[in-house]
Every structure is written in C-alpha cells, then in structure tokens.
Amino acid sequence: MATPTIETPRSGRVSPGYSRTPGSRGNFEMIAWLFMRISGAILVVLIFVHLYVNLVAGDGITGIDFGFVAGKWASPFWQIWDLTMLWLAMLHGTNGIRVIINDYAEKNSTRMWLKGVLYTSTVVIVVLGTLVIFTFDPCPVIDGVAHVADYCPAP
C-alpha cells in the first residue's frame, strides 16, 4: 500500500506572482548592506577633505586650474586619495542605484536591462578614472615637442 502523502496546509494556493524563488541565499545582500555603511563613513572623510583642500585651503576656489590638479596628482598621496574616493564613490553609488532598481523595477526583464546599463557605465567610469589618475602627464612630449609649463621640471 502506498504511503499517503499529506500536503502542507493550503499548499499551492499562493498567487503565482508572489512565490519566491528559493536558493537565493548567500551573504551578498548582507555584504552590500554593510559596504554601504562602511564606504559611507569613509566617504564622509574623503569627500569633505577633498572639498576643503580644493575649494577653501590656500587660494581657495580661485586657485583651481590645470596646474593645481597637475600639482596634486604629482603626489602619490593625492593619487591614492583620489583613487580610493573614485572607487568607493562609484561602488557605493552603483550599489545604491542597484538597490533603487530592485525597489522600483516591476519586471525581471526591466531590471536586467537597467542593471546592464548601470554596470557597463560603472566599469567604463572606474577604468577611465583609474587610467587618468595614473597616466596623467602634465608635461607631455608630443611629436618631439615638449609642452612645458612653469610647473614642469626643466627639460
């Protein structure tokens, strides 16, 4: 005699749109949540020191020009500072938008497209930004001609 199976009470009665796909465990969402808070706290320091140094200290806002940026990026300290700020702000901002997409997109296909656009632009900006910080050369030599400004070392 076959063993009778007893269904879970009311099983199969939940509207299909509401049933959750199981197996989506793992700690990703927890890590993302934690990252938002930690990166946020670090960004407060990075952003406000950045704003102060650029806009208030020294000649203030009138002191900002090509030479000012070139001077900052000649120092590894500001290179690392700006790199950290770029990466943290981009990952923080991207995760923030990812969360907003999850909250507002109603269909999985819309979600997929929006996130595709989001991740592509993040990669482009992070890669470009990193390249600029490390390959920036304020005194380039183009076709054998040195473009020398007063802040460049004498050739």
Added chain:
Amino acid sequence: MSTETIEKEPASKVELAPGVGGGGEIPTFDITLKVRRYNPEVSDEAHWDEWQLTMYGTDRVLDALHKVKWEHDGSVSFRRSCAHGVCGSDAMRINGRNRLACKTLLKDLDTSKPILVEPIKGLPVEKDLIVDMEPFFQSYREIMPFLVSKGHEPSKERLQSAEERERYDDTTKCILCAACTSSCPVFWTDGQYFGPAAIVNAHRFIFDSRDDAGDMRLEILNDKEGVWRCRTTFNCSEACPRGIQVTKAISEVKQAILTRKI
C-alpha cells in the same frame, strides 16, 4: 508589566460635551464615505461609490461601513470579526493611511471632506475591501512562527526571567493584520519581500530565550528578499495598530544576522 502603546491620532475634530451619557445625548454629524469598489464579475475596473451618512460621535469607520452595508448597499464587501482591534481582519487604507476600521473613530478624521476607504495595497484585491492574504501568510509561515526547542520536553513549564521576557515583548503584540506589510513601498513593487510582519514574528522567537531555532530563522531572513530589502522608511511602524516598533524590530534582526556572521 505594562508597555505603553503610543497612538498618534490627530486631535478630535468634533468635541464631545463633558458628561454625555445615554445614547440619545451623543452628538451626531454628517459624513461622506467614499469606498473603492471592485467586483471582477462585473468589471475589471475599480470605481468609487459614496454615501452621505449621519453618524454618532462614538462611531468608528467600521460602524459607517456597517451602516452602508446594512441600510444602503448590501453588496459592499469587507472583512471584520471582533470589531475591537484584536482579530486583525479589517486593516484598510483610510484617507491614505493603513488603519483598522474598528479602531479609527470618525471624529478623529477630517469630517469636512469625504472619508476615503480603500483595500490595503500590494496584495491582490478579490472584491471591494477584501484582499488575498495568502502571500502575506505564506511569508509568515516561512519564518516558522512556533516554538522550536531542542532536548527533552520539560516536565514543568519552561521558565524565563522577566528580563528575558521583556526582550521580545513588543513583537508579541502582533495581530497579523498586514497593515505594516501592505504599507511598505518595497513590498508594493513585486510582493517578493518577506515584509515587516514576517520579520516581526520571527523577532518574537529569535529573541525568546526558550527557543532554539533562532539561527534557522536568521538564515531564512538573510535571503535576497529578507531583511536587507528594508529601506528604513518607517511606514510599517506608523501603520501598526498595535504600536509595535516594527522598524526597530527589523533593525534588531539585521544586527543579529550581522553578529552571527562576523
């Protein structure tokens, strides 16, 4: 042990004279009740119906709905059972806020404008103010809302100190009305989020010293659709007719998951 229930109701719009006693002395006033009607057997579109009613100063929105159903239009459909804020059947959207119709006095609403009554949002409407609560209860069942204890069955009651009991006192007060879950914008989007009520009821056992399945519940709520979807908007805390600090309970569950993992 008494825990205060803080009810943020607006100041009374209609003052009752001190010393009013018998039924005949209770002041009356006129209201316009607008109810969002939906009957899939007639039309796929919902529409508003409205009634002018003369109500008493002691009447609640539920009494106005009863008056409509019993004296004007018997087809108006809504759930109610206890009529005293205990069973959790009659959560609805009243003037844009989730409340229990049986706990909302008409005099506390703005009676100069029509009073709008809609079904709670985010769950499939079946008829008028009745929604399909199954998705809500499914999430509730998933967090295992029952005591799980390891070891031998004790021959006496399971003892607990007053402090241990106090730890989860707030979340024992839930009546499963769904006012919180159906006020949550994250739940409105696609109904995948476990929702505040499931987390509140998980909290009730996670922080119960007699329960041994806290880790399992934390693991369940560490899901993609679990506590991390909460955006701390506080809609749930504001909606809860039992005054439960729902958002706080959710944060405590988040903290518990974090401390367990790290």
